[in-house]
Amino acid sequence: MGLHVVRLPDVGEGIAEAELVEWHVAVGDHVAPDAHLADVLTDKATIEISSPVTGVVSFLGGEPGDLLAIGSDFVGIEVDGAGNAAGQRRSSAPLTVIDHASPQREPAFVPAQSADPDQSADTHPDQEIERAQPVKPIASPAVRSRAKDLGVDLRQVRGTGPADRISHADLDSFVAGGAAITDRRPPAAGTATETKIVGLRRKIAEQMSRSAHRIPHITYVDEVDMTEVESLREALNNGTRIKLTVLPFVIRAMVRAIADQPHLNSTFDDERGVVSTFTDVNIGIATQTPNGLIVPVVRNAGSRDVWSTAAEIARVSDAARTGAATRDELVGSTITITSLGALGGLVTTPIINHPEVAIIGINKIQIRPVWEHDRFVPKTMMNLSSSFDHRIVDGFDAATFIQRIKALLETPALLFIDDTEDPEGDHG
Amino acid sequence: MSLTEIRCDVAIIGSGPGGYVAAIRCAQYGLHTVIIDRGPWGGTCLNVGCIPSKAIIHAAERFAGVADADELRQFGIAASPPTIDFAATSAWKDGIVGRLTGGVDQLLRGAGATQLRGNATIVDGKTVRVETNDGTTMVTTRNLVIATGSESVELPHLPFGGAVLSSTTALALTELPSSLVVVGAGYIGLELGIAFRKLGVQVTVVEMADTILPQYDRAMTAPVSKRLEALGIAMLLATTASSHHVGQLTVTTAAGETTDIEAERVLVTVGRRPLITGTGVDSLELAMNGGSIAIDDRCRTSMTGVFAIGDVTGEPMLAHRAAAQGELVAAVLAGRQRSWDKRVIPEVCFTDPEIVSVGITPDRATADGIEIVVGTFSLAANGRAMTLDRTDGFARVVARADNQLVLGVQVVGGAVSELAAGLALAVEMGATLVDLTETVHPHPTLSEAIAEAALQAAGHPLHGPRARRPR
Numbered sequence: 001m002g003l004h005v006v007r008l009p010d011v012g013e014g015i016a017e018a019e020l021v022e023w024h025v026a027v028g029d030h031v032a033p034d035a036h037l038a039d040v041l042t043d044k045a046t047i048e049i050s051s052p053v054t055g056v057v058s059f060l061g062g063e064p065g066d067l068l069a070i071g072s073d074f075v076g077i078e079v080d081g082a083g084n085a086a087g088q089r090r091s092s093a094p095l096t097v098i099d100h101a102s103p104q105r106e107p108a109f110v111p112a113q114s115a116d117p118d119q120s121a122d123t124h125p126d127q128e129i130e131r132a133q134p135v136k137p138i139a140s141p142a143v144r145s146r147a148k149d150l151g152v153d154l155r156q157v158r159g160t161g162p163a164d165r166i167s168h169a170d171l172d173s174f175v176a177g178g179a180a181i182t183d184r185r186p187p188a189a190g191t192a193t194e195t196k197i198v199g200l201r202r203k204i205a206e207q208m209s210r211s212a213h214r215i216p217h218i219t220y221v222d223e224v225d226m227t228e229v230e231s232l233r234e235a236l237n238n239g240t241r242i243k244l245t246v247l248p249f250v251i252r253a254m255v256r257a258i259a260d261q262p263h264l265n266s267t268f269d270d271e272r273g274v275v276s277t278f279t280d281v282n283i284g285i286a287t288q289t290p291n292g293l294i295v296p297v298v299r300n301a302g303s304r305d306v307w308s309t310a311a312e313i314a315r316v317s318d319a320a321r322t323g324a325a326t327r328d329e330l331v332g333s334t335i336t337i338t339s340l341g342a343l344g345g346l347v348t349t350p351i352i353n354h355p356e357v358a359i360i361g362i363n364k365i366q367i368r369p370v371w372e373h374d375r376f377v378p379k380t381m382m383n384l385s386s387s388f389d390h391r392i393v394d395g396f397d398a399a400t401f402i403q404r405i406k407a408l409l410e411t412p413a414l415l416f417i418d419d420t421e422d423p424e425g426d427h428g
Numbered sequence: 429m430s431l432t433e434i435r436c437d438v439a440i441i442g443s444g445p446g447g448y449v450a451a452i453r454c455a456q457y458g459l460h461t462v463i464i465d466r467g468p469w470g471g472t473c474l475n476v477g478c479i480p481s482k483a484i485i486h487a488a489e490r491f492a493g494v495a496d497a498d499e500l501r502q503f504g505i506a507a508s509p510p511t512i513d514f515a516a517t518s519a520w521k522d523g524i525v526g527r528l529t530g531g532v533d534q535l536l537r538g539a540g541a542t543q544l545r546g547n548a549t550i551v552d553g554k555t556v557r558v559e560t561n562d563g564t565t566m567v568t569t570r571n572l573v574i575a576t577g578s579e580s581v582e583l584p585h586l587p588f589g590g591a592v593l594s595s596t597t598a599l600a601l602t603e604l605p606s607s608l609v610v611v612g613a614g615y616i617g618l619e620l621g622i623a624f625r626k627l628g629v630q631v632t633v634v635e636m637a638d639t640i641l642p643q644y645d646r647a648m649t650a651p652v653s654k655r656l657e658a659l660g661i662a663m664l665l666a667t668t669a670s671s672h673h674v675g676q677l678t679v680t681t682a683a684g685e686t687t688d689i690e691a692e693r694v695l696v697t698v699g700r701r702p703l704i705t706g707t708g709v710d711s712l713e714l715a716m717n718g719g720s721i722a723i724d725d726r727c728r729t730s731m732t733g734v735f736a737i738g739d740v741t742g743e744p745m746l747a748h749r750a751a752a753q754g755e756l757v758a759a760v761l762a763g764r765q766r767s768w769d770k771r772v773i774p775e776v777c778f779t780d781p782e783i784v785s786v787g788i789t790p791d792r793a794t795a796d797g798i799e800i801v802v803g804t805f806s807l808a809a810n811g812r813a814m815t816l817d818r819t820d821g822f823a824r825v826v827a828r829a830d831n832q833l834v835l836g837v838q839v840v841g842g843a844v845s846e847l848a849a850g851l852a853l854a855v856e857m858g859a860t861l862v863d864l865t866e867t868v869h870p871h872p873t874l875s876e877a878i879a880e881a882a883l884q885a886a887g888h889p890l891h892g893p894r895a896r897r898p899r
Binding site: 136138 | 833860
């Protein structure tokens with residue numbers, strides 16, 4: 001009997017770590033070659049890790065949610081024969097758990113045997129020692145009054161003064177969002193269910209935080225008269241080809257507008273201070289999946305007609321929903337569209353898909369009264385709620401971009417006219 | 429007689445410290461405010477409570493200071509026995525009351541509150557009918573603040589009237605009785621009983637319980653009991669008063685003995701109760717908390733748009749609580765994010781010696797299951813107390829054992845009432861024992877006793893008998 005240690009393989013280009021999403025085996029399970037051991041998550045894609053050998057699982061190198069270093073000991077399998085871990089239960093390369101949030105935590109190692117009896121006593125290492133709580137938070141009347149003005153429940157604020165007294169500075173830190181100050185204990189009243197955020201949800205959380213913290217957003221909303229697009233769409237959908245949604249038209253309008261303002265089709269590496277502007281328009285399609293938000297990419301939108309665009313949207317978003325999307329289908333977008341369809345609401349404040357510089361949000365289409373000459377007429381209207389990286393895109397440019405899209409959509413014939421000539425030119 | 433209609437944002441019934449403060453603040457916030465009272469502005473406090481009683485107590489103190497020849501002699505002073513014209517005393521007191529109520533009137537006027545003098549009847553939660561000298565005024569309001577206060581509790585067998593006085597009529601006396609029996613040894617009865625005794629009246633206190641000042645512990649009441657004895661006030665504890673006729677009050681002791689005691693006047697001070705009837709407050713059928721209107725932390729009652737403040741909301745029935753509630757209600761009505769979060773309502777008892785209690789007592793802390801440390805310092809070792817010839821009493825500090833947070837401070841002594849505010853500030857600010865001990869207390873003052881008590885609670889007294897090296 002020997003031990004075969006499966007190390008976490010390099011599951012993506014230049015990736016140093018991957019998140020363990022789920023174990024598909026437990027210690028003691030018999031596994032055959034290609035048996036599904038676990039799922040790990042890289043930047044975008046979930047990857048299955050399979051067993052290379054036949055044997056019995058003897059240890060698992062982490063817990064779901066852990067960030068594991070590529071090459072670290074992942075699964076131990078007892079095999080007939082020598083195995084690959086000469087005489088050791090674990091290789092000399094120790095398991096590395098990368099957990100930025102709690103560096104003091106022990107590596108999550110689940111041993112098959114030889115469990116240290118002392119360990120079982122410490123079943124809840126994270127359990128907080130209960131301590132007597134004063135009935136009311138200790139703070140001066142001025143601090144209490146300010147907290148009320150700020151809408152802050154002082155029970156949530158940790159005081160740094162004697163007897164845990166909350167000072168103005170403590171309140172300031174809390175309001176500024178200082179995580180170290182936040183008392184994470186749930187409030188005395190009621191109970192809370194704690195759920196560890198893992199997998200895709202963690203990726204979403206990280207990406208959203210990065211976008212929201214780093215990018216000063218400017219959001220611009222205008223309404224678009226979709227009457228013409230809708231009648232055109234109705235006519236086209238009478239045919240036998242695949243059903244067209246509004247998206248291909250918006251994408252086509254974006255491609256046209258980008259031709260006038262190429263710098264909106266860019267990414268901004270704010271650490272290097274470099275904006276990369278692309279010739280290809282690769283459109284991210286924010287897609288709701290059973291596990292959360294994923295942004296598959298429609299590549300080369302500029303060279304597609306509406307039918308091709310519609311087909312590609314359907315294909316990549318379906319792949320995203322079923323989890324079949326490849327890494328290539330999930331990276332490389334240069335600008336993103338977000339749409340909640342029938343739930344699109346009146347206005348949204350989209351978060352830019354970092355490191356892009358613009359995101360176009362599509363709101364619900366609805367018939368609204370519009371003043372025309374001397375009366376209200378019913379019009380099929382749609383709002384576009386779009387956000388821009390204000391470091392790169394000025395408000396004027398943002399407005400120009402959206403007004404161009406609006407003009408194109410309101411007169412959809414312009415979408416299909418090959419205007420190689422200067423649109424500003426006088427053809428009198 | 430005519431019918432007038434007023435529409436307003438806030439109508440306040442009652443102009444005591446709760447009502448008038450609420451009215452001034454509401455008006456300052458720009459709310460159209462109407463304040464209604466049948467009597468002069470200022471309510472019980474200014475007219476028949478706190479202020480006139482303190483005036484009488486002061487006059488009595490001055491009189492007694494000159495009357496006690498033995499006491500004067502130790503200072504080397506000789507004086508003729510004083511006489512008193514109590515009608516003049518009463519007139520001086522009325523002058524103070526008049527200045528204060530006039531001041532409230534000016535403040536209300538200055539703030540722009542509409543004043544209605546007359547009997548208010550609540551028609552519904554949005555409507556109040558006021559019978560003024562000029563006719564009927566119907567007030568339609570978006571919000572109603574009930575600040576009707578409280579009234580003296582009457583004993584069925586000793587109804588107020590004639591020789592049987594309430595605190596209100598006792599304070600309106602212009603002639604001193606030869607003898608006075610005070611029924612009820614709460615703070616109102618003892619404050620007035622002591623004052624009348626100092627003015628030369630023969631005073632007996634009859635109390636059903638076997639203790640005085642039931643809200644305080646024995647340590648706090650002991651100096652007062654001692655002083656009552658020294659002043660020559662007869663104390664009949666565990667005794668009930670039954671009836672009064674021709675200068676005699678019939679009382680029954682715990683042992684069942686019935687005797688008559690001389691009582692030209694009888695002062696009944698067995699408590700106060702919220703004033704619910706008479707203004708139609710009861711017709712609103714608000715949720716009650718015993719006899720008082722139930723309120724939440726914004727002084728809201730169970731009816732939307734109807735607020736209640738002050739004594740009508742129950743204990744502690746103190747003017748400064750009512751005023752704080754009045755400010756709170758005004759802020760809430762003005763849309764501010766405010767709620768009642770006071771840590772302490774200081775209590776001051778103007779007996780002799782005076783009692784100050786801020787926060788909780790050791791007994792209360794123990795009953796609440798809080799582990800505490802307590803430090804006590806006797807005024808007998810305080811220099812200023814000696815120079816005032818008043819070394820009775822003590823200061824006591826109660827703090828949490830785990831973090832030394834000051835939970836309460838009690839001080840008993842001559843003229844200690846002025847210490848109350850500083851102590852309230854300490855607790856309200858969340859002071860610890862170190863905050864008290866590291867604050868320099870001026871010498872020579874009574875306040876030094878507080879710092880000493882805090883040092884003792886912290887385990888390293890400076891002037892105490894068990895002094896040892898601080899940690």
